[in-house]
Amino acid sequence: MFGYYLNLAFRSLRRNPVLTALMALSIAVGIGAAMTTLTVMHLLSGDPLPGKSDTLFHVQVDPMPGDKPRKSPPDKLDYISAIDLWSAARADRQALVVDSEIRLHAPDVAVPPMMTMMLSTHADFFAMFNVPFAWGSGWSADDDAKRARVAVISSDLNDKLFGGGNSVGRTLRIRDSEVRIIGVLAPWRPSPQFYTLAGGNYAQGDTAAFYDKPEDVMVPFSTGLEINDGHFHQFTCWAVPETPGSLQNSPCIWLQLWVQLDSAGKLADYRDFVATYARQQKEAGRIVHADNARLLSLMQWLDYNHVVPRDVRLQSWMALAFLAICLFNTVGLLLAKFLRRGGEIGVRRALGASRFAIFAQCLTEAGLIGLIGGVLGLILTLVGLWTVRGQPVEYADLVHLDLAMFVLTFAMALAASLAAGLFPAARAARIAPAMQLKTL
Amino acid sequence: MDIKPILSALSRHRVAASLITLEIALACAVLCNAFFLVAGRLELMRIDSGVDESSLAVVALRGCENCRNADVNARVLTAIRSVPGVRSAGVVNAVPFGERAGDAGITLDPESQGIAGVPHFYAFGPDAIATFGLQPKRGRSFTQADFQPAVVYSLPAQAEVWIAQALADHLWPGEDPLGKEFWMGEFHYRVAGVVAHFARPNPGRSENGVLSSEWSVILPVLDSEQSGRYVLRADAAEMSRVMQAVRDAVAQAVPEAVLEQQQSRSLSELRAEYFQRDRSMAWLLVGVIAAMLLVTALGIVGLASFWVAQRTKQIGIRRALGATRRDILRYFQIENLLIAGFGIALGMLLAYGGNLLLMRYFELARLPWIYLPVGAVLLWALGQLAVLGPALRAAAIPPVVATRNA
Numbered sequence: 001m002f003g004y005y006l007n008l009a010f011r012s013l014r015r016n017p018v019l020t021a022l023m024a025l026s027i028a029v030g031i032g033a034a035m036t037t038l039t040v041m042h043l044l045s046g047d048p049l050p051g052k053s054d055t056l057f058h059v060q061v062d063p064m065p066g067d068k069p070r071k072s073p074p075d076k077l078d079y080i081s082a083i084d085l086w087s088a089a090r091a092d093r094q095a096l097v098v099d100s101e102i103r104l105h106a107p108d109v110a111v112p113p114m115m116t117m118m119l120s121t122h123a124d125f126f127a128m129f130n131v132p133f134a135w136g137s138g139w140s141a142d143d144d145a146k147r148a149r150v151a152v153i154s155s156d157l158n159d160k161l162f163g164g165g166n167s168v169g170r171t172l173r174i175r176d177s178e179v180r181i182i183g184v185l186a187p188w189r190p191s192p193q194f195y196t197l198a199g200g201n202y203a204q205g206d207t208a209a210f211y212d213k214p215e216d217v218m219v220p221f222s223t224g225l226e227i228n229d230g231h232f233h234q235f236t237c238w239a240v241p242e243t244p245g246s247l248q249n250s251p252c253i254w255l256q257l258w259v260q261l262d263s264a265g266k267l268a269d270y271r272d273f274v275a276t277y278a279r280q281q282k283e284a285g286r287i288v289h290a291d292n293a294r295l296l297s298l299m300q301w302l303d304y305n306h307v308v309p310r311d312v313r314l315q316s317w318m319a320l321a322f323l324a325i326c327l328f329n330t331v332g333l334l335l336a337k338f339l340r341r342g343g344e345i346g347v348r349r350a351l352g353a354s355r356f357a358i359f360a361q362c363l364t365e366a367g368l369i370g371l372i373g374g375v376l377g378l379i380l381t382l383v384g385l386w387t388v389r390g391q392p393v394e395y396a397d398l399v400h401l402d403l404a405m406f407v408l409t410f411a412m413a414l415a416a417s418l419a420a421g422l423f424p425a426a427r428a429a430r431i432a433p434a435m436q437l438k439t440l
Numbered sequence: 441m442d443i444k445p446i447l448s449a450l451s452r453h454r455v456a457a458s459l460i461t462l463e464i465a466l467a468c469a470v471l472c473n474a475f476f477l478v479a480g481r482l483e484l485m486r487i488d489s490g491v492d493e494s495s496l497a498v499v500a501l502r503g504c505e506n507c508r509n510a511d512v513n514a515r516v517l518t519a520i521r522s523v524p525g526v527r528s529a530g531v532v533n534a535v536p537f538g539e540r541a542g543d544a545g546i547t548l549d550p551e552s553q554g555i556a557g558v559p560h561f562y563a564f565g566p567d568a569i570a571t572f573g574l575q576p577k578r579g580r581s582f583t584q585a586d587f588q589p590a591v592v593y594s595l596p597a598q599a600e601v602w603i604a605q606a607l608a609d610h611l612w613p614g615e616d617p618l619g620k621e622f623w624m625g626e627f628h629y630r631v632a633g634v635v636a637h638f639a640r641p642n643p644g645r646s647e648n649g650v651l652s653s654e655w656s657v658i659l660p661v662l663d664s665e666q667s668g669r670y671v672l673r674a675d676a677a678e679m680s681r682v683m684q685a686v687r688d689a690v691a692q693a694v695p696e697a698v699l700e701q702q703q704s705r706s707l708s709e710l711r712a713e714y715f716q717r718d719r720s721m722a723w724l725l726v727g728v729i730a731a732m733l734l735v736t737a738l739g740i741v742g743l744a745s746f747w748v749a750q751r752t753k754q755i756g757i758r759r760a761l762g763a764t765r766r767d768i769l770r771y772f773q774i775e776n777l778l779i780a781g782f783g784i785a786l787g788m789l790l791a792y793g794g795n796l797l798l799m800r801y802f803e804l805a806r807l808p809w810i811y812l813p814v815g816a817v818l819l820w821a822l823g824q825l826a827v828l829g830p831a832l833r834a835a836a837i838p839p840v841v842a843t844r845n846a
Contacts, residue, residue, distance in 0.1 A: 103503030115502045240625040321470045328463035329739035336746030
């Protein structure tokens with residue numbers, strides 16, 4: 001029976017090619033717009049570390065002076081709080097992070113010196129964030145303590161400087177110091193680059209920069225502070241620092257602490273530990289707002305910073321509204337089409353077709369339009385995503401159509417057209433044979 | 441023409457009529473808000489930087505290890521000035537649409553904790569002020585004595601400064617800003633002059649958004665206090681050739697530093713890149729508006745055609761009973777006017793509701809009422825245009841069809 005309906009649908013669609021094209025195009029542009037924006041939204045709002053993110057936490061305390069209580073603690077930590085909390089080592093894993101700009105040169109390579117970003121962090125960073133290595137490995141806690149002159153480099157930098165080969169053991173010049181490469185990362189592109197992410201609440205929704213690539217060079221925390229002294233940027237300061245760029249013991253916040261807590265019990269213990277630390281610091285007179293301290297999980301931290309750029313969210317809503325308009329349009333056109341065929345439907349009913357048969361036939365036709373719309377919509381989605389990839393935004397290289405979204409496009413086109421066809425089909429099925437036959 | 445028969449005819453096609461009404465309503469809501477969003481982007485892109493962007497350019501150097509400011513400045517400025525076409529050049533810490541140097545919260549009395557605003561602090565040498573062509577609209581020009589050594593971050597501990605009019609209006613609304621004082625921590629500044637416009641490096645994207653686009657403080661500092669960033673003036677027509685030569689000359693003059701190719705460009709290029717995202721968003725919105733209007737128009741054409749086809753016989757009867765072509769044409773036009781009217785009325789409510797959501801989740805301003813009538817007129821016009829074809833076809837139906845198959 002379905003084959004027969006399909007045959008009828010094809011005939012019917014061929015009979016009004018313009019109307020058919022209008023309906024299919026209407027679904028296609030709606031689906032194309034909605035899928036393009038939803039794909040971007042899906043890619044940008046995802047979990048950068050699926051399966052692991054709920055054991056990772058970002059620690060905040062409030063070292064800022066002033067009597068006025070703040071709604072939430074500042075996004076980053078001052079040096080004293082950061083070092084105290086890190087060195088207490090109460091979590092399963094813990095690492096401080098701070099990025100800074102370096103002048104980088106590989107002495108035995110004919111690439112001119114360049115400015116790039118360096119991450120100073122602790123040994124736990126790589127295991128905590130599942131960072132993949134192509135060659136070598138990260139450093140040890142001992143290297144952290146000894147300020148070892150070692151570095152891990154990104155796959156991008158390895159390609160640029162060493163043509164993608166195994167560069168473990170080679171030397172890099174960072175400002176005035178030399179470091180030895182001990183690890184080369186495999187391509188690693190967390191979306192967003194969550195670990196140094198901060199300040200989303202001050203970004204006016206312009207958060208595309210959160211999707212930038214990870215730093216090219218990673219060195220032990222103490223090493224980084226030493227070799228790039230004078231080039232660190234504060235998140236904010238509550239007084240003018242005396243030595244800009246070297247912020248140890250400055251009235252500034254500039255560091256972030258990530259901890260891994262593998263169980264609910266450990267999480268509760270760590271919360272207590274941070275609260276106790278803040279209270280003790282208040283008693284010691286170093287901080288004022290002791291109760292303004294907290295632990296946010298990785299995903300909570302992303303939410304708090306409103307990571308998905310405002311324009312992307314806005315585009316998704318616009319596209320969904322647009323899809324709705326396209327659907328209303330298709331419903332109207334389908335209704336017009338089916339009711340116009342009242343005579344034909346009347347004859348079929350008079351010859352013994354049940355209401356359900358008419359209903360099924362109309363839905364088959366609607367579904368066929370949906371399928372055509374879906375294929376066109378998929379093409380438009382690919383064109384849309386290609387356009388996004390050409391935009392000068394940090395997340396451009398992340399954008400691609402994944403399988404789930406591919407399937408969803410078709411499912412959505414089919415569901416949309418069936419939903420659009422449901423009502424007109426029901427109306428068509430209610431046509432009384434006698435009335436229509438009389439007017440033939 | 442009596443609208444009662446039209447209404448009673450519509451009530452027999454409630455579903456189709458309400459579908460098209462809903463489509464128009466949704467289109468109206470999206471249209472008004474999309475227009476408003478486009479207007480917001482256009483307004484942002486119109487920001488007045490206060491300087492002649494096309495004849496100014498910036499040169500940015502980084503990573504000069506153990507370099508002395510005076511030595512680097514001398515070498516760079518000599519190199520820049522040696523390029524034919526360069527009129528003047530000076531030392532700066534930042535330029536509008538370039539990289540930020542430093543924002544800092546300021547207070548209006550030394551004891552206060554209440555931040556009055558977070559302006560950007562520009563530090564300019566004497567040649568830089570002349571190169572920009574900056575003149576205070578009120579107050580006095582800087583003299584040699586005003587240019588001081590800096591304590592940290594190119595900032596002198598106290599100075600007579602210029603501020604942009606927008607910052608003066610924010611800090612001291614309705615008052616004369618000249619001679620007023622403000623503090624940044626322990627640093628103490630007094631307003632010596634007010635410039636009409638001077639945008640911060642990141643207008644519209646700083647903490648207070650568009651409101652704070654021109655919250656700029658201009659500090660006079662000695663050239664020897666900073667290095668690495670330079671402004672130059674050349675003829676706008678020659679700019680790209682001049683900048684090519686300048687980049688080469690500077691890279692050669694200071695081989696130990698890294699010249700930032702992306703940042704070393706004319707201010708008009710930096711501006712175009714700065715607003716690139718807003719421009720593409722505005723075009724995208726315009727595209728959505730156009731596509732939506734097209735789809736809505738097609739929907740109206742489709743449904744009107746269906747109705748005309750369905751009512752062929754009735755139209756014939758009416759014509760046979762004496763209705764003119766004009767009457768038939770009018771009938772469909774008024775019908776569309778009514779449907780569009782219902783749609784627009786509902787659409788305005790939706791537009792308002794949508795705007796409330798945008799305000800809530802996207803920190804947008806309230807939709808000015810003027811967008812509603814504009815959207816309404818546009819949709820009405822669109823409806824009339826779309827229905828014209830089917831209505832003319834209806835009017836062309838001859839009375840004789842009334843006698844067929846009856």
